[in-house]
Amino acid sequence: MPLRRVAALLLEPMSVFEYAVAAEVFGLDRTDDGVPAFEFITAGPAPGEPVALNTGGAIVPTHRWSDVLDADLVVLPASEILEEYPGELLEVIREAHARGATVLTICSGAFTLAATGLLDGKRATTHWRYLDLLARRYPEVDVTIDVLYVDNGSLITGAGTSAGIDACLHLVRRELGAGVANAIARRMVVPPQRDGGQRQYVRTPVPECTADSLQPVLLHVLDNLHEPHSVTSLAQRAVMSERTFARRFSAETGTTPHRWLLQQRVLRARELLERSDASVEQVAADVGFSSAALLRSHFQTIVGTSPQRYRRAFSTT
Known part of the structure; x- marks a missing residue:
């Protein structure tokens, strides 16, 4: 034209x-x-x-x-x-x-x-x-x-x-x-x-949870993202069956435990990439991903860019 x-x-x-x-x-x-x-x-x-x-x-x-x-x-x-x-x-x-x-x-x-x-x-x-x-x-x-x-x-x-x-x-x-x-x-x-x-x-906020039985579980996960978590371990902490926990979790947060955990790990990774000069490998370990490759994969899916490009755009260090 x-x-x-x-x-x-x-x-x-x-x-x-x-x-x-x-x-x-x-x-x-x-x-x-x-x-x-x-x-x-x-x-x-x-x-x-x-x-x-x-x-x-x-x-x-x-x-x-x-x-x-x-x-x-x-x-x-x-x-x-x-x-x-x-x-x-x-x-x-x-x-x-x-x-x-x-x-x-x-x-x-x-x-x-x-x-x-x-x-x-x-x-x-x-x-x-x-x-x-x-x-x-x-x-x-x-x-x-x-x-x-x-x-x-x-x-x-x-x-x-x-x-x-x-x-x-x-x-x-x-x-x-x-x-x-x-x-x-x-x-x-x-x-x-x-x-x-x-x-x-786009900032991804922590979903607000109104169920008293789940709030302590979510806070525990956020304080310990580097540790492994599963529906089984989270249901045990909430003193619920896995089925009841998954149903309650979905009703309160609008998503699944697995999806929520991925989102929170990526959100924490974003904060570390912005505020620290830690390597991508170290960031992956700090937020609970077993490898930098796994962090890159989920970061690309959720954020729409790579950790390295995100850091170049938003780093304050």
Whole structure:
């Protein structure tokens, strides 16, 4: 596809950072770095009519929504999640897409695109805080947490906030090549391509347990994650049969003892990787995995990236 005319559609209250991501990638002249020139326009309900920002202030669009029908790329930055979206805006998005435009969303912009029906039957993502709401409101959309963006060809959805940078650079790389994407990334001082998905940014809290008989068991496990634990040993500590314990555990935590134990071991591993310089092998032993390979396998499954990459991204040491 050509990638020359790029339009950001504004809907108040607009999130300033997500709008700025699109403006930074496509709105600056970087031809001296070998980046093709883009025509970047902002469109709102009416040209010259300020669109309020969620931080205060406003952006004044130069065009109306209907002026973007011939755009090569339509960007939907984050805005407040509405119960109902303006019909004119949804129709403009549908028609621009039908004419060949790629539509890219950043963060909660996915709700606007989902409201058009264009995401029905397709994978999509948004900020991890809104994933459940997106899935409930638009059940025909296959919502996923495992990625920073989802590329459906002419429809691209980016996850939370800075993942919009990843989505925009991915599109540039796809259409204009790695050299152009790398040049933009270098000027922005960001990695041209990040590893992993947004699951690595989601904190997994310890499930709250209301049964007096189970709370001491869970606390014991959390204080002794390095030790071996099984349904048999935990049921004995709770003074229950294994069947009763498993049923009670599932009712109180919403998961199985095995799954909960894996989640807590990986969560503790995340904390150690962030706060210590212990080797991955030592971290694995400290949280109760028999080998570093086993930690890597479960870490990749639950967090969506490797322990080494997670440490590089989040280490405070």
